[in-house]
Amino acid sequence: MQTPPPLPTSRPPDWWGRNWAWFLPAVLLLGALVIGGFAALIFGAMKSSVAYSGALERARAAPAVIDALGTPIEDRFYLTGNINVSGPSGKAELEIPVHGPKGDASIYVLATKTLGEWHFEHLIVEIGKTGRRIDLSEKTNTPSHSPDRVPATVVPAAGPPREP
Numbered sequence: 001m002q003t004p005p006p007l008p009t010s011r012p013p014d015w016w017g018r019n020w021a022w023f024l025p026a027v028l029l030l031g032a033l034v035i036g037g038f039a040a041l042i043f044g045a046m047k048s049s050v051a052y053s054g055a056l057e058r059a060r061a062a063p064a065v066i067d068a069l070g071t072p073i074e075d076r077f078y079l080t081g082n083i084n085v086s087g088p089s090g091k092a093e094l095e096i097p098v099h100g101p102k103g104d105a106s107i108y109v110l111a112t113k114t115l116g117e118w119h120f121e122h123l124i125v126e127i128g129k130t131g132r133r134i135d136l137s138e139k140t141n142t143p144s145h146s147p148d149r150v151p152a153t154v155v156p157a158a159g160p161p162r163e164p
Contacts, residue, residue, distance in 0.1 A: 047075075049083050050118050051092035055109045059098065059125050064134045068127045069100030081109070088116040104128035 016023075046052055059065050060073045081094035090113035098105050110122040123136040 043078065046079060046081075046083055046094070049085075049092065051083055051090075051109060051111045051113075052079070052094060052096065054118055055094065055096060055107055055111070055120065055123055056098070058120070058123060058136050059105075059107050062125070062134065062136055065105070065125050065136075066100075068102065068125075068130075068132065068134070069098070069105055070102040071100060073098050073100045085113060089113050090118075092118075098125075 056075055060071075065073065076097040076099065079094060079096050081092070083092040083094070084090055092109060092111045092113075094107075094109040096107040096109065098107060105125050105127045108122065108124040108126065109120065111118050111120045113119075120136070120138050123138075125134040125136060126132070127134070
C-alpha cells in the first residue's frame, strides 16, 4: 500500500501575505499625495490673498529692498502665519520668505482688513545677510494729509460751547 502524501505544514498566505508588497507603498504614496495636496491648497489660498500680494508688491517696489536684494525679487513656495477674514474685516500675520540675486530676506506682515480694505500696520523686510530691517508700514509711508485720504468732518456736540 502506498503512503498518503504528507499534509501541508503551512497554510496558504492570506490577502495581506499575498499583497503587502504593493499595498504598503501604495498607501504611503497616497498619504504623501494627500498631505502634499493639502499643503499646496493652504499655501495657494494664502498666496491668493490681498494681504500677501499687497505686501509682496510693496517690497518689490521699495528702493531700499531692491538695493539690498536686487531684481527680480521672488517669493519662496512656503510661508508661515495665518489669515482670518470674516466679510469686510480680517487680520493677517505672515512671514514671507523672498530672495533676489543679491540675497535672501523675510517679509513680516501684520495687516488688518477694515471696511473691506487691507491696512499694513507693520510691514518689515529683514535682510538675511545683515539683519537690517526695512520698515514699509503704512504709518511710515503715508502722509497724514495725502490727497487720496479725506479727513473726517468733526461735528460739534450739541449744547453750549465749553471753555478750556
